[in-house]
Amino acid sequence: MKRNTAAKVAVASAGAMLLAACGQGGPGADSGAISDDSIVLAVLNDQSGVYKDLSGPNSVKAVEMAIADFKEEHGDDAVTDNIEVVSADHQNEPDVANTKAQELYDRENADVILDVPTSSAALAVANQAKTKKKLFLNVGAATTELTGAQCNKYTFHWAYDTYMLANGTGTAVTEGGGKNWQIIYPDYAFGQDMEKSFTAAVEGAGGSVDGSIATPFPNDNFATFLTKAAAKDPDVIGTMQAGGDLINLVKQFNEGGYADRGISLAVGLMFITDIHSLGVEQFAGTQFTEAWYWNMDDEARAWADRFLEETGTRPSFAHAANYSAALQYLEAVQRAETDESDAVVEELEGLQAEDVFLRNGEVRAEDHRVIHDAYLAKVKSPDEVEEDWDYEEIVATIPAADAFRPVEESGCEM
Amino acid sequence: MSNLTTDADTAHFDLPSDRGEGHGRSPLRWLLLAAGLAVAVALPWFVYPPIAMDILCWALFAIALDILLGYCGLLSFGHAAFWGGSAYATGLVAVHYGVPFPLAVLAGMLFAMTIAVPIGYLSVRATGIYFAMVTLAFAQMIYFIANQWRDVTGGENGLQAVPKTFFGIEAVETEAFYFYYAALPMILLGMWAAWRIVHSPFGRVLVAIRDNSPRARALGYDVERYKVIAFVLSAGLAGLAGGLFAISHGFVSLQEVNWTTSGKVVLMTVLGGIGTLWGGAVGAGFIVQLEDYMASSGFEGIGIVTGSVFVIVVLLFRRGIWGTVAHLVSSRSTRSAGRRG
Numbered sequence: 001m002k003r004n005t006a007a008k009v010a011v012a013s014a015g016a017m018l019l020a021a022c023g024q025g026g027p028g029a030d031s032g033a034i035s036d037d038s039i040v041l042a043v044l045n046d047q048s049g050v051y052k053d054l055s056g057p058n059s060v061k062a063v064e065m066a067i068a069d070f071k072e073e074h075g076d077d078a079v080t081d082n083i084e085v086v087s088a089d090h091q092n093e094p095d096v097a098n099t100k101a102q103e104l105y106d107r108e109n110a111d112v113i114l115d116v117p118t119s120s121a122a123l124a125v126a127n128q129a130k131t132k133k134k135l136f137l138n139v140g141a142a143t144t145e146l147t148g149a150q151c152n153k154y155t156f157h158w159a160y161d162t163y164m165l166a167n168g169t170g171t172a173v174t175e176g177g178g179k180n181w182q183i184i185y186p187d188y189a190f191g192q193d194m195e196k197s198f199t200a201a202v203e204g205a206g207g208s209v210d211g212s213i214a215t216p217f218p219n220d221n222f223a224t225f226l227t228k229a230a231a232k233d234p235d236v237i238g239t240m241q242a243g244g245d246l247i248n249l250v251k252q253f254n255e256g257g258y259a260d261r262g263i264s265l266a267v268g269l270m271f272i273t274d275i276h277s278l279g280v281e282q283f284a285g286t287q288f289t290e291a292w293y294w295n296m297d298d299e300a301r302a303w304a305d306r307f308l309e310e311t312g313t314r315p316s317f318a319h320a321a322n323y324s325a326a327l328q329y330l331e332a333v334q335r336a337e338t339d340e341s342d343a344v345v346e347e348l349e350g351l352q353a354e355d356v357f358l359r360n361g362e363v364r365a366e367d368h369r370v371i372h373d374a375y376l377a378k379v380k381s382p383d384e385v386e387e388d389w390d391y392e393e394i395v396a397t398i399p400a401a402d403a404f405r406p407v408e409e410s411g412c413e414m
Numbered sequence: 415m416s417n418l419t420t421d422a423d424t425a426h427f428d429l430p431s432d433r434g435e436g437h438g439r440s441p442l443r444w445l446l447l448a449a450g451l452a453v454a455v456a457l458p459w460f461v462y463p464p465i466a467m468d469i470l471c472w473a474l475f476a477i478a479l480d481i482l483l484g485y486c487g488l489l490s491f492g493h494a495a496f497w498g499g500s501a502y503a504t505g506l507v508a509v510h511y512g513v514p515f516p517l518a519v520l521a522g523m524l525f526a527m528t529i530a531v532p533i534g535y536l537s538v539r540a541t542g543i544y545f546a547m548v549t550l551a552f553a554q555m556i557y558f559i560a561n562q563w564r565d566v567t568g569g570e571n572g573l574q575a576v577p578k579t580f581f582g583i584e585a586v587e588t589e590a591f592y593f594y595y596a597a598l599p600m601i602l603l604g605m606w607a608a609w610r611i612v613h614s615p616f617g618r619v620l621v622a623i624r625d626n627s628p629r630a631r632a633l634g635y636d637v638e639r640y641k642v643i644a645f646v647l648s649a650g651l652a653g654l655a656g657g658l659f660a661i662s663h664g665f666v667s668l669q670e671v672n673w674t675t676s677g678k679v680v681l682m683t684v685l686g687g688i689g690t691l692w693g694g695a696v697g698a699g700f701i702v703q704l705e706d707y708m709a710s711s712g713f714e715g716i717g718i719v720t721g722s723v724f725v726i727v728v729l730l731f732r733r734g735i736w737g738t739v740a741h742l743v744s745s746r747s748t749r750s751a752g753r754r755g
Contacts, residue, residue, distance in 0.1 A: 048716060089709045091716065094572055094667035096709060099464050102590070103710075107462060120572045120667050127574055127664060131588070145571060188561065189570030 033338040035109065038082035041067070041326055042110035044100055044125065045140055047089035050243050051117045053273040055140045058311050059115050059322040060087045065306065066326035070334075079334050086110065090121050097121035101128040101136075111339045112137060112329050115322055119143035119190060129154040133341050137325040140318055142190060142269065144405060147369040151412035153345060156368045159321035159357075160291040162193045163405040164374055165269050168289030168398050170201025170238070172376040173266050176287075178236035179207045182229035184249070185240035185268075186217035194240040194268045202238075210234060215241075222249040223256070230258055240268040247278050254282055271316050275379060275391045283379040283391075290377040292317035292357050293392050303356045314389035317357070324357035360400040367412035374403040442743065450692065454598060461703070463590035464662065469702045470594070470601045471659040476682040476694025477608045478651035483680070484689030485612050486644050487624035488538070491546040491676050492553030493652050495533065498671030499556055500526040500653030501660035502567055505576040508661065514579050516600060519657035526653025527646050529556070534645030538638055550673060557671045572667035576660055590662070597658050604654045605695075611647055612691060620644055652679075681720065685727050687734025696736045 041063055045055045067083045086108045090097035097116065104110040105128065113129065116122045117140025129136035130152040138146055139158045142165070146157045174181075181202050185191035191214070199209045210232050213225050222241075226249070229237050237258070241249050246267065253265055267288040275283050294304035294314050303323070307315045332347035333339050349365035361372040376396040385391065457466040475497055482488045504522030508515060537548045560567045567573055578587045585592040611617055623630045623637050631637050660666045669675060678701070686697030701720065708716045731738045 087710075089716075091709065093669050094665070095663060095669050096705075098663050098665065099468065099706070100709060102464050103462055120570055123571050123574055124663075124665050124667070131664070143571060150574060189564070192564075 033340075034080045034082075034333075035111065035339055037080065038084060038109075039080060039330070039333060039339050040108060040110045040112075041083070041085050041329070042104040042108060042113045043085060043087040043115050043322070044090050044097060044104060044113050045087075045115040045117055046092050047087070049092050051092065051140065053277070054271040054316045055115050055117050055318045055322070057087075058307075058313065058315070058319050059139070060085055061310050062307070062315065062319040062323040063114060063326040065310065066323045066330065070327060070330040074334060079337055079339075083330070090116065090118070092118045092121060094118070094120040094124045098124040098128060101125040102132070105129075105132045105134045111135065111333075111341075114325055115139045115318070117141055117318070119145070122146060123150055126150060126152060126155040135329065135341055135344060137329060139321045139325055144193070144410075147364075147367040147405075148411050151367050151410070151414060153368075153414050154341060156325075156348065156363065156370060158325045158370045159317060160289075160374070161369075161404070162190065162269075163197050164291070164403050165289045166194055166197030167201045167405075168374050168376055168403060169266050169268065169287060170198045171205045172289075172396060172398075173236055173238075173264075173287055174202050174205035174207035178264060178266070180232075180234045181207060181209045181236050181238055182232055182234040183209055183212040183238045183240065184222070184225050184229055185212065185214060186219070186242075186245060187214040188217050190242070191217065191240045198238055198240070198268065218245055220248055222252050226253055226256055226258065230256070230261065230263055233261075234263060236264050236266050238266045238268065242269045243274070246270065246274060250278065250282055250286075259285070271318070272314070272389065272391060273316050276389065280380060280385055280391050281382045284381040286379045287395070288377055288379075289398070290317060290375045290392065290394070291372075292320045293375060293377060293394060294320070295390060295392070296375065296394050299356060320357040324355050324361075327355055328353055328358075328363075362400065364407060366407045367410040368414075369404055369407075369410070371400045371404045373400050374398045440747070442747070446692075450695075451602075454602065458591055458594045462706075463594050465702060465706050467590060467594050467597065467662040468659070469699045470598065471655045471662065472679070472682060472698035472702055473695035474601050474604045474608075474655035474658075475652050475679050476686060476698045477605060477691055478648045478655065479679050479683050480686075480688065480691055480694045481608055481611060481620075481644060481648045481651070483683055484691070485617060485620045485624060486641060488541070488641065488645070489543075489546045489680070490537075490549045490645075490648070491673070491680065492533075492549030492551070493649070493679055494671050494673060494675035495549075495553035495556040496526040496530055496649035496652040497656030497659070497675060497679070498560065498666075499529055500656040501666045501670045502560060502573060503653075504657035505573045505660045505666040506566065508576050508579065509573065512577065512579055514581055515577075515596075515658075515661045518579075519600065519654060519661060522657030522660070523650050523653040526656070527650040530646045530649030531642070534642040534649070538641035538645060550676065553671065553673060553676055557668065557673070560671050561668055567666075570668060572665050574665045576664050576666065578661055578664065593662065597662065600654065600658060604651050607647075608651055608691060611644075616640075616643075681724055685724065685734055687737025687740070690734065690736045690740060693734050693736030697734065700735065 043060045043063055045059055046052055047056050063085050088100045090100055101113060104113055112135040114137050116125050116138050119141045122138050122141030125136055126146055136155045137158055142162050144161045144163050183195055183198055185195040195212050202209050213229055215225050239249050265286050267286050270288045295301055304315055332344050336343040336347045348363050351363040353361045359373040363370050375394045377392045378395050380391055380393055479493050482490050500522035503525035504518045507521045508518040533552045537545055540548050561569055578593055580586040580596055586596045619635055619640055623640055627637050682697035682701050683694045686693030733741055
């Protein structure tokens, strides 16, 4: 945000005298099809805290890769040459996200905001998108509210949500023989949603959830909760913990020797970066739902190799989804021949797309949920790992149509 | 408060005066007041308007805290309960009744003062670190209520889409720049109230209690009652700030009632200078700007920087930014007055 310093100083000095003038209205009238002669993509995410690894600065890299690919594909025919990325850190605080989103739209002339993990932050940004009539393509947040009661015309939800995670893992594990479940979930919005969705999915697949245990959030010691859950002799303990809490719970699950008693662990939300930080041996055999995996096929792998060169690490699905969202946005601008929000929304709605991330992808017009194939993954055992980051095995593909919440249930009215 | 005022008026005795009173009615004070007003009016021209609004709200919040910390010697570590409680109340009134925002904010402020009565009553019995812990505990209770009562507060997702209703004047309702000027009078009123409180006879009794509460008690002051009243007034001003913050942001999140918010406002007050009142505003301006700058700078360690600044100020400038400046100015004027004499 250093770009505008000069302008700010100018405004400031002129300002005192021109107080009666029109103040700081919105962005000036658009001179051409592309506002300010450039397309500005803004990445707003956690650049310093718990979600730094799974989105963070590498999401910015992914968006830069999308811009490079777009330019390469369209060359001189591209709607503009002037495409830039700006980024900001929302520190996972909704207040900061809210202010930064306004700032990105107003001061940085961002045409679209990408990523935004943390549900409360994402909902705040969605509200700003609605007010400012600018696009918001969410990748990092899990809440179904974005495409439910709080949906709006300018907000799209790209990668995953709680319904997809619960439905995928709950159904697949139950059908795979894990009939009796105990669920351990953190007692806040995300955990409560996950618990409900999981219970519905497990029961829908013919299993039963015999008990659900709420835990404080955040929390370090899960031993008592695990003991309590295991006392009922379930086939599966499902944990809805995420991030650092998940890592603690998994460690304690392993130390408790529950696997030897025939209890398997299913994880609600897990990123490859979690496996990487704890080590594959701690998670071996755990099943979970993936939106995308870097080594799932040649196309994904080729892109992941490029990503590795750029960043020195393998991409999480959030990185790939940011790439996809940026690319599809630019393609939509290209087709619309303008970056005017309403025209771009029209191009995106109903779009059927295939790219590195989207397989059988479709942008649902009714609720702006982007649906695509999802995957049931299993963490490899240490002796199966052939190279760095080679942690997952794709067990099954969940077709796009089944993976996400049906439109009828969304409750979205735009 | 009138009966209290008479109460205090009848008892004339020497009180240790608070800092800044040294240059009592000097022209310097008016100069500073004019400068402060000019900064408040010009702020959105220099600073991005939503950030300017944040600075105003935090400034009033820090000033409200300073009434307790600087003038009663009570370190409240639970003021987020009033800031956030008012933010939720304001948000709910604005969402459900669609009243003009000043009314919603007043409702929020009343709510903050209402919950401050029992909290203050139960907290002021403790002093020092115990007072801090008890207020923190109450604030955490408010936090958990806000988190669990999802149907009303939105829980983790926050209370979204709080409107800035203002008599149908669209510029104020949509542009942060104009909203700033609509909200500024309320903030200034709050600051004026804070100034009146600490410079009234009531405020002098507070200082007396801070410095020697057994003596104040011996003189016949109901120490607990004074503390509770100061607590409720401070909570009301914190609520005014929190309500405006909620309206300005257009939503309320759990962040508002989180203990980190209580910590942040203590940081601002200490940075600016305890017991200087306006120091809180300086500290707020500094911290909000710093955080905003850091968030877009790409530098990761925001906590490290604010933490280091805090440590440096506490170690080297114990009076805080404003306190140090005020001290330098007043000691110089005393010296020059001495020379002239």
